[in-house]
Amino acid sequence: MPKSKRIKLTDIRRAIAEECVLYEDYSKETITRITKAYLAQLKKDLKDIEHWRYKKPPTVSVNATKVQFEIDKLKNEKATNSRKFRKWMH
Numbered sequence: 025m026p027k028s029k030r031i032k033l034t035d036i037r038r039a040i041a042e043e044c045v046l047y048e049d050y051s052k053e054t055i056t057r058i059t060k061a062y063l064a065q066l067k068k069d070l071k072d073i074e075h076w077r078y079k080k081p082p083t084v085s086v087n088a089t090k091v092q093f094e095i096d097k098l099k100n101e102k103a104t105n106s107r108k109f110r111k112w113m114h
Contacts, residue, residue, distance in 0.1 A: 030071075030072045030073070031066065031071050031072070031073055032073075033073060033082075034094075036059075036062055036063075036066075036073070037087070037090055037091050037094050038094050039062065040055060040058045040059055040062060040091050040094070041091050041094035041095040041097075041098055042098065043058050044058070044091070044095055045095060045098050045099070050092065050095055052084070052085075052088040055087065055088045055091045055092070056084050056087070056088065059087055059091070
């Protein structure tokens, strides 16, 4: 069996945050549903999640909180880019 490529938990959370922003749904249930779908697919693809090698998986609440933090970062990036674009246009 080939060695699996390790994936950082932060990268997964970032992808989940991007989907939440795309669907404009930031609820804990949506975050949990998308997280479970991502993890199921990663398991099928035989990927290893780096963070869980030494620590146990995060709880639903902790994961939702950290994904919400990533969502806020994405929103701030979009707002910053929008301001830069408007400044550039004038």
